[in-house]
Amino acid sequence: MTAAPTIPPLDTLPGNVDRAWVRQAIALLEGDGRRSADTHLVNPVFPGLKGISIYLKDESTHPTGSLKHRLARSLFLYGICNGAIREGTPLVEASSGSTAVSEAYFAHLLRLPFIAVMPKSTSRQKVAAIERFGGHCHYVDDPAEIYDAAMRIAAETGGHYLDQFTYAERATDWRGNNNIAESIFAQMQAESHPVPRWVVMSAGTGGTSATIGRYIRYRNLDTRLLVVDVEYSAFFDAYSQGDRSARCERGSRIEGIGRPRVEPSFLPDVIDHMIKLPDAASIAAMHVLSERLFRRVGGSTGANFFGLCFAAAALMKAGEEGSLVSLICDSGDRYAATYYDPDWLAANRIDIDVYRPGIEALLDRGDLGLFETADAAAAAV
Template identity: 70%
Template sequence: MEVRSADCRALLPLPECLERDWARRALALLQGDAHRSADTHLIKPVFSGLDGISIYLKDESTHPTGSLKHRLARSLVLYGICNGHIRQGTTLVEASSGSTAVSEAYFAKLLGLPFIAVMPRSTSPQKISEIERFGGRCHFVESAAAVYAEAQSVAEQSGGHYLDQFTFAERATDWRGNNNIAESIFAQMEQETHPVPEWVIMSAGTGGTSATIGRYIRYRNLATRLCVVDVEHSAFYDCYNSGDRTTTCPRGSRIEGIGRPRVEPSFLPEVIDHMIRIPDVASIAAMQVLSDRIFRRVGGSTGTNFFGLCWIASEMLKQGRKGSLVSIVCDSGSRYTETYYNPDWLKAQGFELTPWKDALERFLDGGELSLPTG
């Protein structure tokens, strides 16, 4: 192709930049939300059996949309706007099992944008209702593994933007700081007896939060280690042990929001110090025990986190170690009244919680963790 020399006809009038004006207004709205909600409470329950070990729980259920995913949703929308993918009138599309979609629906409404959530039909009715209350629309698939391709297809058909939490979670958040969850935790710990935690313990859904925390720990050159707790019917644990990112699982996780049938792009095993996998019954038992102890209902993923924290604490007690442990309250249990807090649902799933709850209660009061067999 011949390249012509520049002439005065190429000197056009300056554009109005209406899209940039919309983006600036949108960013101001998102920044206002961040200032109001980013620094959630770090609560410190006391358990008499854990002598010398201080427990801290970052309560992300107090965000405006009730979960840890509020941070992720805001980051994904910011990432889309700053990369020029989200403009005035753009339809936002996400593949989500619930909480991320609730938060994204909130931000879509804040910015006046349409929102479509592609999710498994088994998603809890409470989450579906919350998405719709924010003006979002739910598009259902039968299998959790089908959400990715369907979300991409819906975005293409609508001319919208696929937010794709599973790919972009680890890169949309500024892991070096900017009041991300890791910076917030460590800032809040500064005046505590053991300000540098021995371990941060959490589960993985996209893998983005564990990536942020693991990177931040290394960036700050802290002695803290990161333990990720995986659940049944999830590919993450096997990937961590084998290094095989093609690992898949034929069934979807029963613990909403965590565990995935494939290894998500945002899951970074290289920044994780240890992983364990626990039975789903342990997650739900721990969820109910913790709810009773802190006088508020928490969700299933928080139960996963708390059981992993108890296991780490039991190992520290065996070794005579003291220090602090930090985990996360991911969301409120109010979203799971029809499932994890429903005796009929638990019975249908074959969950017998009593032995696990009894073991955890004895541990929290007496310091010895003796788990049910089988």
């Protein structure tokens, strides 16, 4: 027979040591958010795009230089508020890109150990940035191994697997709270076409497109979401065929976007249209935009910009006007040895001159030729 419970003594209530660390950590993350959340909305003018206004939200100005700064902060807040991240908790991520750089920054801010699991082929610039913030890199031979390796290391160290690919769509409050969608539409309020016809976004985890797509519906806006996918990525098949089991035999060459599997954060049902681009088109658009902004942008921004050109050409062909919005995801300085290196392009058989003249013709003269040809349509859709 079980004994009846007794009232415990008052001195059994625990102290508030752990919560004190949590409060301090949240205050540090909120301070970073106040200082860096609302990035500039750039409005470059292209003479050929009559009646079309282009806007680029410049996420490269965050302290860690990319859009992933927002995601990393959200993942840390999510882990802390769910009780998974405490004082001294080792943190692990499966990432070779900008997410790991941003997470290393926040781990350093909170004095937590950080390990990024990545393929051996990861660029030295990314590795150096992670190590600069005190992070450590664990290498795997096969890019597909990063998920299992990250989970194993987290279990072995008693740490927390941040898992951007699962939690990106839920760590950020898509209804508001200064997410990127809310910031975009607030900044657009005083523009000549305040409600964009399209927002264009490439997919990496799928979390940003999920946030934007949900927010558009939540605010009942007359804006549509165009998502751009790249070569060696499974996202387009998931959207067009409804196949979440789709796989690619290799990883994307456009860092930060495209995945060999369909990530849990990718939500195709909030997307209005999706296109798939050749890598040469993304990199050509990256070069064109960099020259016109007088500074380098990265390959994911190139994919976004080609998507903007695609949407602009479609509006012009239909005789319509309006605004189009996308993102500058990160600086192109990280890709000096790849996308901006002619030898690297040649070694990877990427010929940007197939697409570059047509992009420039659209921007300068309103020539729709590249976007009306059967070959371009087959490559882009």
